[in-house]
Amino acid sequence: MTDARSLPVEIRNLRKTFRGPDGKPFAAVDNLSVVLPEPGAIVSLIGPDGAGKTTLLRLLAGILTPDDGEISLFGKKPDTDDPDFVAMLGFMPQRFGLYEELSVWENFRIFGALRGIREKALEARFRDLMTLSGLRGFESREAGKLSGGMKQKLGLSCSLLAEPKLLLLDEPTVGVDPLSRRELWRILRDMRDRTGMTVLVSTAYLDEAEAADRTILISSGRLIAEGDPKALARETQGRTWLARARDERRTLPLARTLMREVRAADPRAPWLDAVPHGDAVNLLAPEDAVDAPRELPDGAALSSRTPALEDAYCALTFPLAAKTDALRILPPAYSVEEPDAVVARNISRRFGSFTAVEDTSFSVKKGEIFGLLGPNGAGKTTTFRMLCGLLPASGGTISVTGSDLRTARSTARAKVGYVAQKFSLYAQLSARQNLEYFGACFGVAGRQLEDRIEELTTGSDLGERLESITRELPLGAKRELALACALIHRPAILFLDEATSGADIAARRAFWRRIVGLAEAGTTVIVTTHFLEEAEYCDRFLIQDAGRVLTLGTPSEVRKETGASSIEEAFISIVTRARRNREEAENQS
Known part of the structure; x- marks a missing residue:
């Protein structure tokens, strides 16, 4: 029998209430009880927007005080005035407080001093974490000049300085590209294997959650499900299907047709979820569906598939989701006479001696959903801002709805809608x-x-x-x-810059059903995203790195280029190969 004092996490009837905008109290964490019995496990914490994940992690870290209930972490109550508790715990919030004007090493020194780590021990751990995180060579770089992925790795490394017994991470991979996400998880697993620490990490990526040893799903502050992610996935056995068009070029139209049949909060709908995946469409049937429909649009074939944690998540949370499908979608008020809504010819952008975008050319067709993909620091945000008219190009020309951005910027921008990553509200x-x-x-x-x-x-x-x-x-x-x-x-053109960053699946699905409807009504959509499965919704997309376009094509064409089964696999393969070739060329010169 496990000694209660050794339980990594023990939560009993936990409750935390806040006062809402209407003045009424609401429970962010509501009578929650959960026990993590095994030390050394990586546990994922998932749930819809507003589920209480951040509040729960702050309660565990001792930043918030519960209104009721008990918390025990390895037998200790959260208390930031207790040196033993502070030494035992590592916590990385969503916005880790790096000192951006200081170097990587100077950040380490500050966080090391806060942890009471002496100079020689600090230097030894610094060297180890630089190697582990892949930040070696950037010791003197200002933290503010690191890419988004490198900042996250620095924040995680600072959290690991004291080799905590329990590490709490609040969505550490939001806004981070797939390569950096993979690196962050490698660091976590290596450190767990080395020290035996227990990790509780909240995430919006269900593939990350499924790779954990254990998963906790909460909604409205209450426990919905908990256990082995593979076991949770099996709860949807018999409800998961795969629709495949006879012609792979019809996959995207098939997906969009099936998406129109989805009503996430309506049990009478044919499907609870429909999402393009590779050369097919993943489908989830409602709970009371006895048999899946035998006939599908476009002569598609239907077959069963192995359920994933994402299916269990959707099955358990979508019935709780608000309806957003009743919104009216109207065609754009502005006509685009040209076949191409956006044309970029040999554009570049320099910041002093640094070239963020170099000799880039592409076009976006009228009514197309077009994606700009790339790792953190690849130049895609700079490209995006140039297309919007928010940043002038250093060279080349950009035409938006037939207007040259150099000579008729105001005319072009009148026909454009823009959603910034941080919402310009x-x-x-x-x-x-x-x-x-x-x-x-x-x-x-x-x-x-x-x-x-x-x-x-x-x-x-x-x-x-x-x-x-x-x-x-x-x-x-x-x-x-x-x-x-x-x-x-x-608008004739809608620009979306990481508009779904940090959103849960229900919100992202509803968002994309609306975007697809807008495109079908004639609106051209240009989008950046780090959720690479969202690239499957695009008619075409490009992948760039170091300011250059690496590939451009339909989802099917890009997957075939590398023999990958998913856009994420293709992305990693294309970017890794380009970086290797670049390094070889630099070594030879």
Whole structure:
């Protein structure tokens, strides 16, 4: 029998309440009980937006005090004034507080001093963690000048300085490219194997959660499921299907047809989930579905498939999701006469002596969903901002809806909608006032504006929160508001910069059903994303690194280029090969 004092995590009837924007209290963690009995395990914490994951981790770290219930971590109660507790615990919040104006080594010295690690021991651990994290050679680089993935690795390394017994990580891979995500997980596993530490990590990536030893799923602060992720996945056996078009070129149209049949909160819908995956479409049937439909659009064939943790997550949480499928989708108000909505010819962008984008050319067809993919620091955000007219190109030409951005920028931007990664909203205004402001900016006013707000918000969570102050909105509602503001003038082109970063699956699925509807109505969509499965929704996409385009094509063409079964596999193969070739060329010169 396991000694209770050795249990890594023991939570009994935990409750934490906050006061909401309406003044009423709500339970972020609600009578939650869970025990992690095995030391040395990597445990994933998953759940929808607002599930209480961050609150739970802060309670465990001693940053918040529970209103009720008990917490025991290796027999200790969370207490930041207890040196033994502080020494035992490592915690990396979503926004790790690096000192960006200081070097990598200087950051280590500060965090080492806070942990009471002496100079010689600190230097030894610094060398080990530099090697483990792949940051060797960047010791003198300012933290603020590191790429997003390297910042996350530095933050994780600082959390590992004291070799904690228990490590808590709050979504460490949000906004991080697949290569960096893979590196972060390698660091975690290597450190776990070396020290035997227990890891509790929240994540929005279900493939990461499935690779853990154990999974905890919570929603609205309550425990929904807990256990071996493979065992949880098997709970959906018999409900998981694969639809495959006879012609692989019809995979994307098939996926979009099946997506229209999804109503995540409606048990009467044919499918609870439909998502393109490789050269097929993954389907999840509702719980009460006895048999899957025998006939599918486009003469597609249906076969059963092995369930994954993602299926269990969807089955358990989608019935709790809000409906967002009732929103009206209208065609763009601006016509694009040319077959190509965007044309970039030999564009480049330099910042001093540094070239972020070099000699890049591509075009985006009218009504197409086009993706810009690449690792952190690849130049895709710079490319994206040049296309939007937010950043002038150092060289080359860009045409948007037939207007040259050098000579007619205002004309082009009037036909464009833009959703920034951090949502360019006015926090002190209400949701309605934000919509009215953006409408006025684009000449939408009076009855036309009122009708447009109703079209964009009726049937969604946002429709019930229009009078709420924007800073008090939950993340999902802010995401809906940012999209609604970008669509207020029915633009010809919609730019989406990491718009689903940090979103849970239900929100991402609903978001993409809407984006697909917009494209089918004639809106051109250009998107950047680190969720590479979202590239499967694109008609075409490009992958770039070090400011250069590595490949451009349809999802099928890019997968075939490397023989990969998924976009993520193809992405890693293409970027790794290009970097290896670049290193070889540099060594020879």
